Amino acid sequence: MAKSSRQRPLPKRVYESRLPALREELIQLQVSLQSAAFPILLIIAGDDAAGKGEVVNLLNSWLDPRGVETFAFHDLSDEERERPLMWRYWRSLPLRGRIAIYAGGWHADALEQNPVSRRELALFAETLRHMRHFEGLLADDGALIIKVWLQLSSEDQAQRLHDLEDDPATAWRVSADDWKNHREYATRSRLSAQMRRATHRPNTPWNIIEASDLRSRNLAVAELLLTRVHAHQQARAPQRHHPHPRPIVPLHPSGRQRLRALPLDQDLSESAYQAKRDKWLGRLNHAVRAAAEQGRSIVWVFEGWDAAGKGGAIRRLTSAIDARDYRVIPIAKPTDEEKAHHYLWRFWRHVPRAGRVTIYDRSWYGRVLVERIEGFCASSEWRRAYDELNEFETQLTNHGIIVLKFWLHLSPQEQLRRFRHRETTTYKRHKINDEDWRNRRQWRAYEIAVGDMLALTHRPDAPWHLIPADNKRFARLEILKRSCNQITAALRA
């Protein structure tokens, strides 16, 4: 007699009669996905012995492998350990139009922390918060996230372990750990319920699937996949274009005021500059090496008006750093693989390992600057980006990475002078093009967007440094000083 918690088993005959149509539907689904502008993340998590691996294998056998990848997370590698936790999940994301199946997913990773103490529980909650944010951010970007929890009662779990052990073909799957986990069923169950609550949200819900009957379980997962994908395809509005951006209205006028109040008439003689520069370069070198010794990485973010001197400032900085320790990432047009991912993926990609340095020449702030102004993304997209950027940087700083953000500020008159100089200097001519002149005509709009950025993403752990840059020497020196001071302060903290 079947136990009360069990469903009535689906007869094999019924199951097999359904398969051909189901497999046909799955294949047609994949064909229709090829032109889809969104990725699918299918997470197969669940109670121990509920058959996560079986389900993953089965889906792989039903789907055309050319559009599917399976990811499983093992112990952290050192390359992963040296970066914020979410880095390993960012690097395992599917391209748009493709399906990723996660055996256990990040959720299983989190549950393995097995938190007991108050501190561990707080860390667990924090981890879940990051995961919830991660899923929300991908879903907001159009990704379809289907989360399956295969549920098995304690009695069914014992029964299943016995069944597996009794069959010589599957006995290997049962280990002593499985029985230990079984004895801890109640605790583990409570913890996973807590995890599901913490990561449940309307657009990334958990789907509980009863797993005691294998055939019903298999059908339920496949049908869920079909239903959710069809619903997602229908719900998605056709791709909107934003060719006529709306007028740029400040969200936080205080930022623009701060910008406008910045004095730009500094003076610094060449000789005074050189003397001070060498002193600060030496200090910077010490600070960067001290950070490396503690395994702390450094991320520099350079934003500023065209011709404000970002490149020159970066070259001065890097002359004080061992060439083997830093990388400069100039942010220009994304590659195809980058375009097929969430916009933050290309920045996560270059997060430095412990003790190394990444310098972003332009950055993720493009989302709320050029993309906002040119209408490259929808209003809802750049509006929520402030939160996304703050969260991204918080994950960096929480991991101990020192984040230095510079806005190089220029007067329109000085920019004009530099544009003209570039046009008449042969080896600088490549640095000026029509786009620069076009951006210049949008000065007021940029001023508003920069102001909002300063107001909404200035945080104690990653403050914005506003650098008056009409005088290049002054700007470079100021950047060196501020960098040294922030790094030194971060190491003392």
Add this chain to the structure above:
Amino acid sequence: MAKSSRQRPLPKRVYESRLPALREELIQLQVSLQSAAFPILLIIAGDDAAGKGEVVNLLNSWLDPRGVETFAFHDLSDEERERPLMWRYWRSLPLRGRIAIYAGGWHADALEQNPVSRRELALFAETLRHMRHFEGLLADDGALIIKVWLQLSSEDQAQRLHDLEDDPATAWRVSADDWKNHREYATRSRLSAQMRRATHRPNTPWNIIEASDLRSRNLAVAELLLTRVHAHQQARAPQRHHPHPRPIVPLHPSGRQRLRALPLDQDLSESAYQAKRDKWLGRLNHAVRAAAEQGRSIVWVFEGWDAAGKGGAIRRLTSAIDARDYRVIPIAKPTDEEKAHHYLWRFWRHVPRAGRVTIYDRSWYGRVLVERIEGFCASSEWRRAYDELNEFETQLTNHGIIVLKFWLHLSPQEQLRRFRHRETTTYKRHKINDEDWRNRRQWRAYEIAVGDMLALTHRPDAPWHLIPADNKRFARLEILKRSCNQITAALRA
């Protein structure tokens, strides 16, 4: 008085008068590279204190950062250690049209082995052989590899260390290790000369640049870069297309004979199959887990006629492996990033970590099969590919990876039957298209190409298993058996 070994220093005035034209040329060079179909690898190696880092920094300041990346190799990460040595260099290759600057390059890595014993020296020679092959393979593919050795005499090295120490701005660059290395100048010099000899070849030569005078050194490196790129651009023939492949003539008829001699009339009842299958699945599971316990990875390569049952065979295999331990990599159209690299890059990308499994559904052998037959690559390209593929696999097997290669063989009659069956089975219809029918018409050409592949890439460490596949059950069982046996034998060896 300048020491005899030194060049006459270049006056600062002369140096600075040359810079604007030089920088202009470098920038124009980069503009011309944007449409180039080849990558540039610039290796800056040299004696200690010769200023490798300075030169790298300087080049970075002269070049437009949007087309340049700098790579430096530190201690191996565990993700690197668990793969063949060359994996870390493969993952640091530039896209076509871009420049990668290597501070020290793989050569510095090799020199750091500092070999003394006979065994170490043999390993050193082996490493250099891999590097020489690596460079040759990239150069054959059109890459421009510029290798610079900055040379500094022992006296000049001492002088330079003193100079650096005397200047407070640079004193930090001199460590106790530098002086220790200086005392070992003769030994280190001999070793690096040996390294240069072993990795010197006509299309990837070493360029020795005297580094005692910094300004002359800087100019020499920049001018070398300019000269080599211009020469490379002129030497490269315009991209050839190969729309009319020449008739396919066997290189090694023995391979085709082996193929034709294979009996295809095996019989195996469903019940006999099922009983044996479960036994062998159990054994395979044990074998794979035993390999993982020893940190041995497994690579399966599946090649075969269209409809020969590769997918089905892979699904049977994977049902015996923990879903978290394997990845199936279906080889279809490369992504844009893959296309912008050497053809082997996309396979190196997926080489498994220690104890994991990668299953390639079609593989690098496409180079000598479809690419040869369809004329997708030049005759010289597929002809040298046999060596490249053997070397690639040897690097895997030398690292302890178990490489299993299967050719699933089919009679033309059976293929026809399966094609027709696919056309009439709804959920299989996506698996058959015009290309399959077109390939089928090329049966004879493929037979020749497969024969050559079998003859030229069958090696004791990675033998080809020819599997009669007219009977699917027989084929699947045979693959299980052979896999178990090869893995078990490899673990015993």
